[in-house]
Amino acid sequence: MSVLNGKKILLGVSGGIAAYKTASLVRLFIKAGAHVQVIMTPASKDFVTPLTLSTLSKNPVHSSFFNQDDEDAVWNNHVDLALWADLMLIAPATSNTLSKMTTGNSDNLLVATYLSAKCPVYFAPAMDLDMYKHPSVLSSFTALKSFGNIMIPAESGELASGLSGEGRMAEPENIITFLEADLESKLPLKGKKILITAGPTYEAIDPVRFIGNHSSGKMGFDLANEAANLGAQVILVAGPTHYKAKNGLVEVINVVSAQDMYDACHEYFNDVDVAIAAAAVADYRPKVVALQKIKKAADEFSIELEKTKDILASLGAIKKNQFLIGFALETENEIENAKLKIQKKNLDLIVLNSLQDEGAGFKKETNKVTFIDQDFKIEPMELKSKESVAVDILNKVVLHFEKS
Numbered sequence: 561m562s563v564l565n566g567k568k569i570l571l572g573v574s575g576g577i578a579a580y581k582t583a584s585l586v587r588l589f590i591k592a593g594a595h596v597q598v599i600m601t602p603a604s605k606d607f608v609t610p611l612t613l614s615t616l617s618k619n620p621v622h623s624s625f626f627n628q629d630d631e632d633a634v635w636n637n638h639v640d641l642a643l644w645a646d647l648m649l650i651a652p653a654t655s656n657t658l659s660k661m662t663t664g665n666s667d668n669l670l671v672a673t674y675l676s677a678k679c680p681v682y683f684a685p686a687m688d689l690d691m692y693k694h695p696s697v698l699s700s701f702t703a704l705k706s707f708g709n710i711m712i713p714a715e716s717g718e719l720a721s722g723l724s725g726e727g728r729m730a731e732p733e734n735i736i737t738f739l740e741a742d743l744e745s746k747l748p749l750k751g752k753k754i755l756i757t758a759g760p761t762y763e764a765i766d767p768v769r770f771i772g773n774h775s776s777g778k779m780g781f782d783l784a785n786e787a788a789n790l791g792a793q794v795i796l797v798a799g800p801t802h803y804k805a806k807n808g809l810v811e812v813i814n815v816v817s818a819q820d821m822y823d824a825c826h827e828y829f830n831d832v833d834v835a836i837a838a839a840a841v842a843d844y845r846p847k848v849v850a851l852q853k854i855k856k857a858a859d860e861f862s863i864e865l866e867k868t869k870d871i872l873a874s875l876g877a878i879k880k881n882q883f884l885i886g887f888a889l890e891t892e893n894e895i896e897n898a899k900l901k902i903q904k905k906n907l908d909l910i911v912l913n914s915l916q917d918e919g920a921g922f923k924k925e926t927n928k929v930t931f932i933d934q935d936f937k938i939e940p941m942e943l944k945s946k947e948s949v950a951v952d953i954l955n956k957v958v959l960h961f962e963k964s
């Protein structure tokens with residue numbers, strides 16, 4: 561999945577012949593799953609029509625401070641447009657637009673929006689070869705880079721003037737590759753390996769029956785997707801569940817029993833930077849698994865159970881630098897019990913689920929958790945979707961690496 565998936569992209573088109581290539585660029589953004597809004601300078605409309613870019617972006621195209629065609633002359637709020645964007649790309653960026661961006665000359669909507677943008681800004685210059693080398697243009701590049709803007713260098717080849725050299729706007733495919741590589745390199749968990757457990761475990765009684773629980777696995781899968789979106793390499797050890805990882809980069813190891821989950825976790829743990837135990841592991845399993853289906857006989861029937869291994873505690877016992885996060889599901893003395901689990905399992909952070917909170921727990925779309933860290937700092941969170949809880953948990957992981 562492209563890192564551009566779900567990103568809100570503001571494309572500023574200025575007036576050069578390369579503007580016709582923005583039709584392909586918008587199409588590639590949409591294909592990557594991005595949301596696109598386009599701002600055009602008045603001059604760019606001579607090279608590509610707003611209708612083309614509006615059709616491809618599935619959004620109205622903005623080119624002036626107000627919509628002249630509207631009876632009410634609705635104002636195009638450049639501040640709202642700028643704040644909407646996760647990233648702004650000016651392509652093609654002509655020498656005129658680059659110079660206005662440098663000096664703050666906001667006589668068109670594109671430059672006014674650029675000046676209001678708080679998101680990362682990229683620019684892909686396009687001009688003739690001598691213009692591209694002119695000291696005035698070079699000083700625009702230097703100034704914009706000093707503002708923190710990122711240049712997508714022009715490419716060499718045949719130019720509209722008939723000359724050949726450096727100055728052609730980077731090809732749309734190359735712009736996409738550049739953006740993806742740049743965004744990926746800046747993901748906060750890039751280079752980190754995370755092990756996550758999810759779902760229930762099934763403990764066999766006989767070939768057709770098992771002891772299990774109602775865990776859906778959603779929390780663990782949401783954590784895995786979000787961690788992968790943040791750039792981490794994710795190994796998800798999942799008990800039986802119908803969930804699939806949305807992010808194709810998540811490596812899913814399917815297991816059935818607590819022992820399988822234990823073995824899989826120990827295979828990977830030494831190699832990871834973070835482990836999050838979100839699985840609802842069975843605490844007990846039948847001492848003996850019948851080889852044949854148990855037939856109905858006496859009125860009463862009991863199964864002798866033995867403890868499974870506590871996977872999280874076993875990881876806590878051997879951990880070196882790994883940041884270890886566990887969950888606690890409690891129905892009474894929640895905080896005290898959770899604190900005991902932090903110590904007993906040698907955790908860095910525990911995510912306490914209280915079944916007393918409405919909307920929290922198994923088979924629910926939402927969760928209400930409280931974070932407790934190693935120093936017993938308690939942070940209660942609002943009721944929110946499990947996806948948002950996953951984001952909160954991974955923010956704690958990001959914060960941990962920022963501090964260390």
Ligand code: CTP
Nearest residue numbers: 837838839841868869870871872886887888889
């Ligand atoms: N856990 C585990 N292996 C087990 C049992 C639990 O890895 N055999 C992990 C869970 O994934 C969770 C944490 O331990 O992150 C706490 O689980 P919880 O069920 O709240 O607590 P238990 O330790 O099982 O204790 P109890 O059931 O007595 O509250």
